[in-house]
Amino acid sequence: MSNPVQALAGVPNACQILPTVVAGGQPSPSHLAPLHAAGGRIVLDLRDPMERRPFDEPAAVTGQGMEYVNVPVGPGTLTDETLDRILGVLRAAGDRLVLVHCGSGNRVGGALIPFLMLDHGLEEEDAIAQAMRVGLRSAELMEWGLDYARRNRTS
Numbered sequence: 001m002s003n004p005v006q007a008l009a010g011v012p013n014a015c016q017i018l019p020t021v022v023a024g025g026q027p028s029p030s031h032l033a034p035l036h037a038a039g040g041r042i043v044l045d046l047r048d049p050m051e052r053r054p055f056d057e058p059a060a061v062t063g064q065g066m067e068y069v070n071v072p073v074g075p076g077t078l079t080d081e082t083l084d085r086i087l088g089v090l091r092a093a094g095d096r097l098v099l100v101h102c103g104s105g106n107r108v109g110g111a112l113i114p115f116l117m118l119d120h121g122l123e124e125e126d127a128i129a130q131a132m133r134v135g136l137r138s139a140e141l142m143e144w145g146l147d148y149a150r151r152n153r154t155s
Contacts, residue, residue, distance in 0.1 A: 011026070013134050023099070024108065025103055026103050032061060045102075047073075049072065106141060109142070110138065117149040
């Protein structure tokens, strides 16, 4: 059995952020069976359903025995409700391995900042560094994640 990052070879910005979270850009159908074999159980897709797609991802993911969840991130959805939904999926996953992806990893990076800070205790600087590893390039997405984390931190 390969590890999750090896299973995602060729996926833009693919990396393992936490033991139970791998992240990056759009996988292809050929990545799904190896991902499942490497322990993947949930695919959290942050792309809008109206974005052009190379294949029927929900059918391909469920066909491999994994759960498919779509929480669109884009203009008009950079809200607390969107982050609440993303965090809900990640928190409910428990010890199941989750692939979080968008087209390139940019949206994933912004969305993971609150999870890294609130649930895993990373400082802002470290959370940003991890988000950039995944492909974060947008200042707007970074501020979206940071703002949510700052407002929801418990002292």
